Amino acid sequence: MKTDANRCKTCAHRERAAIDLALARGVSVRALATRYDLTVHSLYRHSGNHLPAQLRAKLLSAAPDLGSVDLDALRETESQSLLAHLVAIRGRLLGSLDVAEEHGDGGMLARIASQLHENLSLTGRLVGSLSTGSTTITNNVLLTAPAYITMRVELVRALKPYPEAAQAVASVLHTIEHDAAGSITAKAPIGAAA
Numbered sequence: 001m002k003t004d005a006n007r008c009k010t011c012a013h014r015e016r017a018a019i020d021l022a023l024a025r026g027v028s029v030r031a032l033a034t035r036y037d038l039t040v041h042s043l044y045r046h047s048g049n050h051l052p053a054q055l056r057a058k059l060l061s062a063a064p065d066l067g068s069v070d071l072d073a074l075r076e077t078e079s080q081s082l083l084a085h086l087v088a089i090r091g092r093l094l095g096s097l098d099v100a101e102e103h104g105d106g107g108m109l110a111r112i113a114s115q116l117h118e119n120l121s122l123t124g125r126l127v128g129s130l131s132t133g134s135t136t137i138t139n140n141v142l143l144t145a146p147a148y149i150t151m152r153v154e155l156v157r158a159l160k161p162y163p164e165a166a167q168a169v170a171s172v173l174h175t176i177e178h179d180a181a182g183s184i185t186a187k188a189p190i191g192a193a194a
């Protein structure tokens with residue numbers, strides 16, 4: 001007698017790892033069903049029975065933490081630490097945006113985009129309220145511009161037919177965004193106004 005997992009089309013799928021990661025990240029089963037030629041039923045069943053919370057958590061923590069910042073190293077004002085938080089969250093949102101785009105999940109794309117706008121609006125207000133005009137913070141304003149997000153989404157979309165190019169560009173973007181998050185945690189000279 002075959003085990004439950006053996007009968008599960010999702011478990012048996014050769015892209016199971018990608019499917020599990022997408023499920024853990026909250027991509028809708030409908031989008032995944034289309035993308036991986038599985039039934040919604042199979043994905044629901046798999047998600048409910050073969051993807052325990054522990055595995056989900058492991059998948060999420062194993063995923064590249066694009067915008068991680070060393071908050072312990074922060075010795076800046078509260079505003080700057082809040083800013084670093086926002087930039088870190090944005091790094092993760094941008095990562096999720098790529099996942100949503102890659103899997104063609106329009107609902108998730110819209111949700112992430114709205115969270116990004118919220119994040120940008122908060123960051124913008126915060127940056128505007130910061131009195132210290134250090135270079136690092138000024139540089140990061142570039143990445144907070146809504147135009148940057150629009151450009152990023154369009155770029156990833158345009159490169160979709162060219163996976164290798166898309167991967168190379170995504171890697172560059174991630175590096176820039178990661179550096180942006182990191183530079184805020186680096187000691188910004190207080191009072192060294194531009």
Ligand SMILES: [Zn+2]
Nearest residue numbers: 008011046050
């Ligand atoms: Zn399964």
